[in-house]
Amino acid sequence: MRPEWPPSERRGEVSVLHVDDNRTFLDETAAMIERESGQLRVTSLDDPTAVLSHVENETVDCVVSDYDMPEMDGLELLRAVRERFPDLPFILFTGKGNEAVASEAISAGVTDYVRKTGDSETVEMLCNRIENAVEHARTEERLAYESSLLDTLFERVPHHLYVKDEEGRHLRVSHAHIDEPEQLLGKTDRELYPEGHAADTYEDDMRVIRDGEPIIHKEEHTNESKAETHSFDRVYEQYELEPVTDKQRYDEWALTSKVPWRDDDGEIIGLIGITLDISDRKHYEESLERHSERLEEFLAQVVHDIRSPLQVADSNLALLREEGLDTDRLDSIERAHGEIGALVDDLSRFARHGEMEPDPELVDLEGLVEQIWERHESADATLSVGSLPAVVVDRTDVRRLLTNLVDNAVDHTAPGVRITVGPLDDAEDGGIFVEDDGPGLPSDDPGQVFEAGYTTASDGTGLGLSIVETIADRHGWEVVTTESDTGGARFELRF
Template identity: 65%
Template sequence: MYVKDSEGRHLRVSHAHIDDPDAAVGKTDRELYPATHADETYADDMQVIRDGDPIIHKEEQTIEEVGETYSFDHLLDNYEQDVVTTKRRYNEWALTSKVPWRDENGDIVGLIGLTFDISDRKHYEQSLERHTERLEQFLAEVAHDLRSPLQVADANTELLRETIGENERLDAIERSHDRIAGLAEELGSFARHGDLEPDPEAVDLTDAVRDVWTSHAVGEATLSVDDLPTVEADPTELTRLLDNLVDNAIDHAGPEVAVTVGPLADRTGIYVADDGPGVPAAERETVFATGYTTASDGTGLGLAIVETIADRHDWSVTVTESESGGARFEIRF
């Protein structure tokens, strides 16, 4: 914190970032700091004092090159002493606010300022931006690299169909390929445009559930679907939500699981229930956390994705016990 007179000279300075505040008294920024930084801050001082308009939360960047000299014995040249000078760049950021200081008559006699060192925050933001750029590049590469093996898989599926004719299993394989291709397209879109908002449209939930089930039906697993409503949802994201709930049921209840999907009693949403071991009451608050899993080969991502998709649609998702003692997930729209 500092107080300056009408000429921009410091009258009072706090101890926050200056070792000897008294040494700054009577001096302007031009006399205290490098010109690359001081010219701008001094001009801001004069603007506040001249016009009376405050400056609020202005970000200021200071880049200073400092020469550093090192001496060392050169072991390969008769121990001659070499001197090397390097330059190190110091990049600092501040957040500054300045308001006019008026006397009892309302005349401006100086200013009062607050400056916060936000260098750590800015450096973190810059680091985060770099990590984000690398992540987007990685996602773009994954999306691209998925296409080639998918094309091979599709071609071989088609050749197999020509050999053995129409087959339900081949239909399921093709639907799985289509879903993988859709996910690859999502990855590519995210890499190009960032996290896009859902694009809702009317979706028949009965059809959506049956489509998802055809890609997952294994062993003696069964599906019962009651009369489900139509909902406004992003079709791709809704498919991912249902897909992960069905996956969760099969992973934890086994290949003979019985899955039931129906409307909630008040028709405000749907439930997905199974007859597996269920979720212990003590763990129902954490079951949607990233990394939570009870399966030996689980990633802990499936239910976290379910909650994320629900949140993006302004829905809620909870877990309780099904009539058969298994898990019952309730999604309220």
């Protein structure tokens, strides 16, 4: 087949197919044409019956053909070409034609007709006619190509796309707006929409056209009440339109952009606009806001409800100290109360501000790990702690992170597990690791252990390691899972 080409890519050189049964004339004409015009490249054929095959397989911008040829005359060739390639420029270049031939050629769809005279002026005229014919054909194809793209946009884009003239009248409307967009043509918003909405949109239209400044992503509340919805129904009934679907009817929230439409001289002749339905997004945002408000209220109540029994526990702890009970045990209970209190403070801060930003201070990680281990001192497990650095972090956050890593090692391994916490020597900005000699992480996808809800324990919540990743992200750390030297799980925290 003749190669297709996007109109924007075929510029400059023009491929000409010259057909004549006189080989000498073909050679002489090709030389004169290419000498006369630097952009014309001529291919010569002395057999008109081979033209269709050539055009099918090669790029041809224009056919120049003699009329009087023995096997197929120029008119027969023209008709054959027009049947297969109706838009290909075809110039009849002959010295034996007459007015009857010219008239018949015009009826058959010839692009131009040039008489052979044998002088240089004829070749100059032929070159001009070829260039003009090809430029016109390319322009027509480009316009058809652009028109096809525009048609596709207006037919397929699932948004309200429209073009208006300088008076605000609709010239074209996408099919996503209504089933029969032609019903809106020639009408302004004032003729189509309720008064309040029409005034706003018309004012925006005139401002874009008058000032030449676009309106980009303006939020519009287009369905403010049931009464307005009924008004839209009456407008549709008034103009006897097919109503749009429930999902696409004049939605509560829309995002509108309008830009000036200019002619070739730069004069504003209207506008082009697009309106996106963002009702689902706005409704989700409203629902999320309501949910957040309820969550804040719930957290405030939880904080209150936890503080009360915690105060009772602290009071009883103080009484036990006064009675001289085991102080080591009481110290552990007091530290646990402190952890609970710190978590309650976090919940309170989140309930008030909706965020959990770190509250940094210098923390001795080695001492913190040892404090955490006191919770497991009766467990059938051992801990080895290397020389850990002191870092500026949120103490409560990092306590939770390390506690969850230690708990994970104890809860997901067999009795007698050995846990090691040490510094990362290869981390550029420092870091620590927590590893064990247990069975290790899932071999198929170790990263899934950080997914909320993932657990291999029958009574596990699947939240511990998810909390680890969340806290690490909040501090700008990277959590890496790998395998320890003994085949157990290893978690690396790179600062």
